[in-house]
Amino acid sequence: xxxxxxxxxxxxxxxxxxxxxxxxxxxxxxxxxxxxxxxxxxxxxxxxxxxxxxxxxxxxxxxxxxxxxxxxxxxxxxxxxxxxxxxxxxxxxxxxxxxxxxxxxxxxxxxxxxxxxxxxxxxxxxxxxxxxxxxxxxxxxxxxxxxxxxxxxxxxxxxxxxxxxxxxxxxxxxxxxxxxxxxxxxxxxxxxxxxxxxxxxxxxxxxxxxxxxxxxxxxxxxxxxxxxxxxxxxxxxxxxxxxxxxxxxxxxxxxxxxxxxxxxxxxxxxxxxxxxxxxxxxxxxxxxxxxxxxxxxxxxxxxxxxxxxxxxxxxxxxxxxxxxxxxxxxxxxxxxxxxxxxxxxxxxxxxxxxxxxxxxxxxxxxxxxxxxxxxxxxxxxx
Numbered sequence: 469x470x471x472x473x474x475x476x477x478x479x480x481x482x483x484x485x486x487x488x489x490x491x492x493x494x495x496x497x498x499x500x501x502x503x504x505x506x507x508x509x510x511x512x513x514x515x516x517x518x519x520x521x522x523x524x525x526x527x528x529x530x531x532x533x534x535x536x537x538x539x540x541x542x543x544x545x546x547x548x549x550x551x552x553x554x555x556x557x558x559x560x561x562x563x564x565x566x567x568x569x570x571x572x573x574x575x576x577x578x579x580x581x582x583x584x585x586x587x588x589x590x591x592x593x594x595x596x597x598x599x600x601x602x603x604x605x606x607x608x609x610x611x612x613x614x615x616x617x618x619x620x621x622x623x624x625x626x627x628x629x630x631x632x633x634x635x636x637x638x639x640x641x642x643x644x645x646x647x648x649x650x651x652x653x654x655x656x657x658x659x660x661x662x663x664x665x666x667x668x669x670x671x672x673x674x675x676x677x678x679x680x681x682x683x684x685x686x687x688x689x690x691x692x693x694x695x696x697x698x699x700x701x702x703x704x705x706x707x708x709x710x711x712x713x714x715x716x717x718x719x720x721x722x723x724x725x726x727x728x729x730x731x732x733x734x735x736x737x738x739x740x741x742x743x744x745x746x747x748x749x750x751x752x753x754x755x756x757x758x759x760x761x762x763x764x765x766x767x768x769x770x771x772x773x774x775x776x777x778x779x780x781x782x783x784x785x786x787x788x789x790x791x792x793x794x795x796x797x798x799x800x801x802x803x804x805x806x807x808x809x810x811x812x813x814x815x816x817x818x819x820x821x822x823x824x825x826x827x828x829x830x831x832x833x834x835x836x837x838x839x840x841x842x843x844x845x846x847x848x849x850x
Contacts, residue, residue: 581608590621601632606639613644630657637668646672646680666691673704678711685719698723699730709741714748717741721753725766739766746777754781755789762801775802782813783849790817791824798830807834811842816849 581596594615600608613632616625630651636644645668651658652665666687672680685704689697702723708716721741727733739760745753754777760766761774775796781789790813796802797810811834814827834842 581611585611585615590615592621594621601635604635604639606636606641606644609633609636609639610641610644610647613647617647626657634658640671642672642675642677642680645669645675646677646683649680650683673707678708678713678716681705681711682708682713682716682719685716695728698728702728702731709744712744712748714745714750714753717745717748718750718753721745721756735760735766737766742766746780749784751781751784751786751789754778754784755786755792758789759792762796771802773802778802782816787817787820787822790814790820791822791827794827794830798827808838808841808845811838812845812849815842815846 579596581593581600584590584596585593594612597608597611597615601612609632613629613636614620615622616632617629618624630648633644633648633651637648648658649665649668649672652661652668654660666684669680669684669687673684681704685701685708688701688704691697692700702720705716705719705723709720718741721738723731724734724738724741739757742753742757742760746757758774758776758778758781761770761777763769775793778789778793778796782793794810794812794814794817797806797813799805807830810827811831814824814831817824817827831839
C-alpha cells in the first residue's frame with residue numbers, strides 16, 4: 469500500500485496513538501508501511517549478512533494462507549491501484565478502485581457514461597460524463613473527477629479533480645464528500661480547510677461510506693487525544709469494520725485487547741478481529757495474530773498456525789515479522805529448526821535497519837559456511 473504521503477492519520481499512526489493511550493507507551497511493533505516497519509531495535513555493529521529462498525510449509529487450520537502459492541488477497545474496496553497519482557493515499561481508503569457499481573457515483577441508474585467507464589472506455593465515459601457534469605449532475609461530476617484524478621483516458625489533473633469533487637460534494641454526493649474532504653485536509657490542490665474537511669467526512673461517514681467512517685474515527689482521535697477520543701472513535705471504527713475495512717478491524721482488535729472506559733477487554737474477540745484483518749493481508753494484524761497464536765493469547769496455542777502467519781507477514785515485507793520468523797526458525801517453534809533459514813530472515817530484517825542483540829549473538833555462533841549459505845538464501849527471499 470502507498471502510505472508515504474498520507475493526508476490523514478495513517479493506520480500505523482492511529483495504532484501507535486491507540487497503544488500509547490491505552491498502555492502509556494508506544495508499541496514495540498506497529499507497521500503497515502512495509503518499508504518503515506521496525507521493532508525491537510537495538511544498536512550493534514555485528515554485520516554478518518544475506519541468504520536464499522524459503523522452504524514452503526504446508527497448509528494448516530485457522531484459514532492460514534498458503535505460502536507456497538504466493539498469498540494473494542482481493543483488493544480492498546476503496547483503495548487505489550499501484551502507480552496512481554500521489555493523491556489521497558491514506559490507508560484503507562484510496563489504494564485501488566472499488567468494483568464498479570451503479571450507485572458509486574450517485575444513486576442513479578447506470579447510463580452510457582457509466583457503462584463506458586465500467587467497460588474501460590474511459591475517454592468515452594469522460595466525454596459523455598462531462599456534458600452532464602457541466603449541467604450540474606453530481607453523479608457525473610464525481611465520475612469526471614475520478615477520471616481526472618487517475619488520468620484514465622485523459623491527462624491526470626488533480627486541480628480539475630478537486631473542482632469536480634467539490635461541486636459534487638456540495639450537492640451531497642457521498643463519494644465526492646469523502647474524496648473532497650481528503651483533499652481539503654491535504655491542502656495541495658485546494659486551500660486547506662480542516663474544519664470543512666471534518667464536516668464533509670462526518671457526512672460521508674453518516675451516509676455509510678466505510679472509508680469515511682474509518683477516517684472520521686481517526687479524526688476524532690486526533691481531536692480528543694486519550695481515552696475520550698478512543699471511545700468517541702470506537703463506534704465509527706466498528707461500523708467500518710463491519711464493512712470489512714481491514715484497518716478498522718485491526719483498530720477494533722486493539723481496543724478489545726486493551727479495553728477503555730466503555731469497552732470491556734476481551735482478548736478472544738480481539739483475536740477474531742486480528743484474524744479478519746490478517747485474512748485481508750494486513751501485515752501488522754498477521755504479525756500480532758501470529759504472536760498471539762504462539763503465546764496462546766485470546767485462545768489456544770497453535771505454533772504451526774502462528775509460524776505460518778508470521779511467515780506470511782515476513783514474506784509481505786513486514787520487518788518485525790522477518791526478525792520474529794528468524795527466532796521461530798532458530799528455536800524450532802512451529803517449524804523445524806533451521807539455522808540457515810533463521811539467519812536468512814534476520815539478514816532481511818537487518819537490511820531494513822532492524823537490529824536485535826539476541827539475533828546478533830545467534831549470528832555470531834554460525835560457521836562461515838552457514839553464513840555463506842544464509843547470504844545466498846537471503847538474496848532470494850521475497
